[in-house]
Structure formats: structure tokens, C-alpha cells
Amino acid sequence: MIRKELKSLNIASTKEGTSTGQHWFGEGEILTSSSPVDGKDLKRVFSSSKQDYEQVLEKAIAAKGIWSSIPAPKRGEIVRQFGDRLRAQKSALGKLVSYEMGKSYQEGLGEVQEMIDICDFAVGQSRQLYGFTMHSERPAHRMYEQYHPLGIVGIISAFNFPVAVWAWNAALALVCGNVIIWKGSEKTPVCSIACQMILAEVLADNDLPEGISSICTGGAELGRWMAADKRIDLVSATGSTRMGKEVASTVAARLGKSLLELGGNNAIIVTPHADLKMTTMAAVFGAVGTAGQRCTSTRRLIVHNDVYDQVRTALIDAYGQLKIGDPLDVENHVGPLIDRQAVDNxxxxxxxIESEGGRLLVAGGVLQGKGYESKCYVKPVIAEAENYYRIVQTETFAPILYLIRYEGTIADAIALQNDVAQGLSSAVMTNNLHEAEHFLSHRGSDCGIANVNIGTSGAEIGGAFGGEKETGGGRESGSDAWKAYMRRQTNTINYSDSIPLAQGITFNL
Structure with a gap:
């Protein structure tokens, strides 16, 4: 069902990839990408052997001097061309994302649009890689700061956003003068190949070395190679907290740089002053969108006792209207989980939930029968629970929403929200100015993203994306996130005819 799109993206429609002399096909073990939509094999691709990995590094090292010597606005022009190619391939790539990952076609298109948006952002940023000028305390001296490319940026991305998160990193890293090596998820390798093909065409059309952008395909062992490799100047990793801790410790052991965007356990606080219709819409979309497989998915709904019964009733009614099925069918609201392992989790x-004393308000289960042959479709769940339950404290990548009651003030609700290990996204639904501002103050949400009257999921390109605590502390995408991909240097120029020494030291020379 995806053959036309694979052809459009210049990916062979045969089940087994064959060596074409291009390094992204590799010579290691064969990985089979199976769609959670219908359980059918999409494509078989070669994983990268250690020899393949070394060849990729050699090409990246050879290319980085050439690429970093090109003026930043010219690098931005290459990224602009990439964005234009994405516009031309938006429909085909969006459908591939939907089919290989399992998110709705509209979400697949939205993910490609995020790629286009970050390219536009990066093009502008390529003319604004600013430093600072400072006044020196020494006469006839000038001080300033500037930023230089790091060199090689390794990007590790997850299955749930198989193309957009790579693009967030890639577009900024490239305009900053770095070359990039990408390890996409082994669960969505065809999406990685498709993106690399598009960018490789742009580089070839401009007579630029292919080592500017490379991909390697494989599992955790490949990620370990990248994390331990001193030749990779920055490892940007998106995924689980468990994975991030391993990457962080390995990179830190060699005093390297890492940028981490890890798990979330996101909550919406609902106060007595909330618009309950808006609350229901935000909670349902946040909890069931992408079948609960976003790092920003709404996991917890912390509701004041005064409106708890109303919110509970509205949610149960809304869940009764959800349609679960093929994500390429626009009539469906919820697609499949990525694979059977996710279903088991x-x-x-x-x-x-039940063993800890929770109560299922909307029961779950795996759907069977026609249209559900992949056995990856599950029912979205609402459970009444307590914030301290071990399972509530854990991020489960699935459409499970915990309904938690609170009494007291906004401060009490914020304390519950912050009482988890993760700190990615958060929201409060209220029309009370005091509550909103308290939530956004230094005494409020401890998350990297804090919203008022909008849900936890979704992000705009213009804002830096990331979180605190076990979410890793990194920032990707907009704002001044570009600085993570560059090294900072302070320069002092003496244009006098003497050298003033520190602490008044003199020499009789």
C-alpha cells in the first residue's frame, strides 16, 4: 500500500535492500521494518557493521573541513534547498511516516511540516550566529566572543518522531558548520533512509561531499559506538531516560558533549476556574494522540475536587466516541502502538494499576479481528489513581491517562505535578490570573515547557524544546538552541604598544 510513495522517495520497493555502493545500506545484519498498521513487512534493510561505521566516520572527517569553511549563509542556502525538497515530497514522506510508525496520516504530514519549519528557521539563523562584544578593563584592548563549529554531531533519534527530531538537530547543526551522522530508530529505518536520500540529492546537486550528512542503521550497540567515539564532538540523543543515562555517562567519561531530550511524565492541572470544554479537548488529544507515544503525551490529569466529577464524566463520554483503526483513514482518532513489545508494556x-489499588474508568485491552491483524491496536484507558503509585511515577508509552484528585490551592496541585522524576511538559487549565502566574513563576512548574490553557503535547519551532530532571536538560529546535552545536570562544585583541600584566606584575626587561 506504500509502493508508490517508496518509488517517489527513490527507495526500492523490493522487500530486501541490496548494496548500491551507498553507505547507508550497510553490510551488517538485516533488519525488517514491519508496519504496525497491518503487520506487513515494509522493507528489509542492512544494519551497519563496525566497518560500515568506520567508513561513515572517515567520510564525515573528510567533509567537515570543507563544510565548515563555507560561509554560514551559504550553508543556510543548502538547508533552504532541503526544505524545498521536503515540500515537494511532503505527501509521500508523510504517508511513509504514518505507515512505518503508526501515527495518523495528518500527524505524519505535520511531522514533515515540522521539518520544513525548522529548515526555514535555520536559514534565518544562518545569518544570525551572533557573538558579543565586551568592554575590556585594559586600555587599548578589545574583547569579544564568537562561536565556531564543533565538527561532527551524532544524532540518535527515537521511533515516535522518526523524521522531525532528526531535522531539528540536523538543520541547526548544518548551518552552524557541523557535519552530521544519524542513528535513527531501528524500528523506523525506512524513514531514515528516505530523509537521507532527499538530503543526499541536495548535496550532490551542489557538488558537496556526501560525508556532510550520513546515516548508520542499527540498535543499541551502534548508539554505544557513537557515545564512546572521541571523534564525535556532540551526541544529541532523544529517547528513554534509561538510554539517555547510558549515553550521558559514556560521553561524560570522555569529557565529551551531549544534548539529551528524554522521557516525560506530563500533567495537566485542572483548577476550579478552568474552562471544562477546553480541558476535555486538551486532555483527550494529549492522552490519545499518537496512541500516547509522544514524549509530551498527557499522562496525568490533576483535577480539583470541585470539578472532578464533571471532568471525569466528560472524559468518559469523549473516550466513548474514539475510533481506533488504520491511521491512514482520516475517520480514525487512534492508531496502533509501534510493536508487540509496546503492547506488552x-x-x-x-x-x-489494579494491583496498586487504582480503578479503571475506561477499561483497556488489545483489539482483535479484521483491521487489527497486527495485534498492535489497544484501547485508550482512563484510570483513577494516586500520584505516588509506582506505575504513575513511570512513563508508559501508551494511551493511559491517570485521573488524580486534589484539594486545596494551586500550590498543592503544582506539588503533585512536580513530584515525579521527569520534567518535560506541563499545563494548567484556568481562567484565574493568580493561578496562571503562580504556575509560571519560579515556585511553579519545574518542567522545561509550561503552558496555560493549552495541553502538554505539541511544540512550535520558535521555542526551545526540552526539559529538566530525568528529561535530560537539553534544548533542541528554536530560540538559542543553536549554541549547543557550536563551541564558544572569548577573544582579546591588544592594539596598544604595551602588555599590561595581571595583578600589577612587572618585569625589568
Whole structure:
């Protein structure tokens, strides 16, 4: 069902990839990408052997001097061309994302649009890689700061956003003068190949070395190679907290740089002053969008006792209207989980909820029968729970929403929200100015993203994306996130005819 799109993206429609002399196909073990939509094999691709990995590094090292010597606005022009190619391929790539990952076609298109948006952002940024000028305390001296490319940026991305998160890193890293090596998720390798093909065409059309952008395909071992490799100047990793801790410790052991965007356990606080219609819409979309497989998915709904019963009733009614099925069908609201392992994690979480004393308001289960042959479709769940439950403290990548009651003030609700290990996204639904400002103050949300009257999921390119605590502390995408991809240097120029020494030291020379 995806053959036309694969052809449009210059990816062979045969099940087994064959060596074409291009390094992204590799010579290692064969990985089979199976769609969670219908359980069918999409394509078989070669994983990267250690020899393949070394060849990729050699090409990246050879290319980095050439690329960093090109003026930043010219590098921005290459990224602009990439964005234009994405516009031309938006429909085909969006459908591939939907089919290989399982998110809705509209979300697939939205993910490609995020790629286009970050390219536009990066093009502008290529003319604004600013430093600072400072006054020196020494006469006839000038001081300033400037930023230089790091060299090689390694990008590790997750299955849930198989193309957009790479583009967030790639577009900024490239305009900053770095070359990039990408390890996409082994669960969505065809999406990685498609993006690399598009960018490789742009580089070839401009007579630029292919080592400016490379991909390697594989699992955790490949990620470990990248994390331990001193030749990679920055490792930007998106995924689970467990994975991030391993990457961070390995990179830190060699005093390297890492940028981490890890797990979330996101909450919406609903106060007595909330618009309940808006609340229901934000909570449902946040909890079931992408089948609960976003790092910004709404996991917890912390509701004041005064409106708890109303919110609970509205949510149960809304969940009764959800349509679960093929994500390429625009009539459906919820698609499949990525694979059977994700389904097993979902089922284990349901058992834990009940064993800890929680109560299922909307029961779960795996859907069977026609249209659900992949056995990856599950029912979205609402559970009444307590914030301290172990399972509530854990991020489960599935459509499970915990309904938690609070009494007292906004400060009490914020304390519950912050009482988890993760700190990515958060929101409060209120029309009370005091509550909104308290939530956004230094005494409020401890998350990297804090919203008022909008849900936890979704982000705009213009703002830096990332979180605190076990979310890793990194920032990707907009604002001044570009600085993470460059090294900072302070320069002092003496244009006098003497050298003043520190602390008044003199020499009789």
C-alpha cells in the first residue's frame, strides 16, 4: 500500500535492500521494518557493521573541513534547498511516516511540516550566529566572543518522531558548520533512509561531499559506538531516560558533549476556574494522540475536587466516541502502538494499576479481528489513581491517562505535578490570573515547557524544546538552541604598544 510513495522517495520497493555502493545500506545484519498498521513487512534493510561505521566516520572527517569553511549563509542556502525538497515530497514522506510508525496520516504530514519549519528557521539563523562584544578593563584592548563549529554531531533519534527530531538537530547543526551522522530508530529505518536520500540529492546537486550528512542503521550497540567515539564532538540523543543515562555517562567519561531530550511524565492541572470544554479537548488529544507515544503525551490529569466529577464524566463520554483503526483513514482518532513489545508494556501497566489499588474508568485491552491483524491496536484507558503509585511515577508509552484528585490551592496541585522524576511538559487549565502566574513563576512548574490553557503535547519551532530532571536538560529546535552545536570562544585583541600584566606584575626587561 506504500509502493508508490517508496518509488517517489527513490527507495526500492523490493522487500530486501541490496548494496548500491551507498553507505547507508550497510553490510551488517538485516533488519525488517514491519508496519504496525497491518503487520506487513515494509522493507528489509542492512544494519551497519563496525566497518560500515568506520567508513561513515572517515567520510564525515573528510567533509567537515570543507563544510565548515563555507560561509554560514551559504550553508543556510543548502538547508533552504532541503526544505524545498521536503515540500515537494511532503505527501509521500508523510504517508511513509504514518505507515512505518503508526501515527495518523495528518500527524505524519505535520511531522514533515515540522521539518520544513525548522529548515526555514535555520536559514534565518544562518545569518544570525551572533557573538558579543565586551568592554575590556585594559586600555587599548578589545574583547569579544564568537562561536565556531564543533565538527561532527551524532544524532540518535527515537521511533515516535522518526523524521522531525532528526531535522531539528540536523538543520541547526548544518548551518552552524557541523557535519552530521544519524542513528535513527531501528524500528523506523525506512524513514531514515528516505530523509537521507532527499538530503543526499541536495548535496550532490551542489557538488558537496556526501560525508556532510550520513546515516548508520542499527540498535543499541551502534548508539554505544557513537557515545564512546572521541571523534564525535556532540551526541544529541532523544529517547528513554534509561538510554539517555547510558549515553550521558559514556560521553561524560570522555569529557565529551551531549544534548539529551528524554522521557516525560506530563500533567495537566485542572483548577476550579478552568474552562471544562477546553480541558476535555486538551486532555483527550494529549492522552490519545499518537496512541500516547509522544514524549509530551498527557499522562496525568490533576483535577480539583470541585470539578472532578464533571471532568471525569466528560472524559468518559469523549473516550466513548474514539475510533481506533488504520491511521491512514482520516475517520480514525487512534492508531496502533509501534510493536508487540509496546503492547506488552501497556498490558503490564494495566495490571500494575489494579494491583496498586487504582480503578479503571475506561477499561483497556488489545483489539482483535479484521483491521487489527497486527495485534498492535489497544484501547485508550482512563484510570483513577494516586500520584505516588509506582506505575504513575513511570512513563508508559501508551494511551493511559491517570485521573488524580486534589484539594486545596494551586500550590498543592503544582506539588503533585512536580513530584515525579521527569520534567518535560506541563499545563494548567484556568481562567484565574493568580493561578496562571503562580504556575509560571519560579515556585511553579519545574518542567522545561509550561503552558496555560493549552495541553502538554505539541511544540512550535520558535521555542526551545526540552526539559529538566530525568528529561535530560537539553534544548533542541528554536530560540538559542543553536549554541549547543557550536563551541564558544572569548577573544582579546591588544592594539596598544604595551602588555599590561595581571595583578600589577612587572618585569625589568
Amino acid at each position: 501497556y498490558l503490564a501497566a494495566l495490571e500494575d
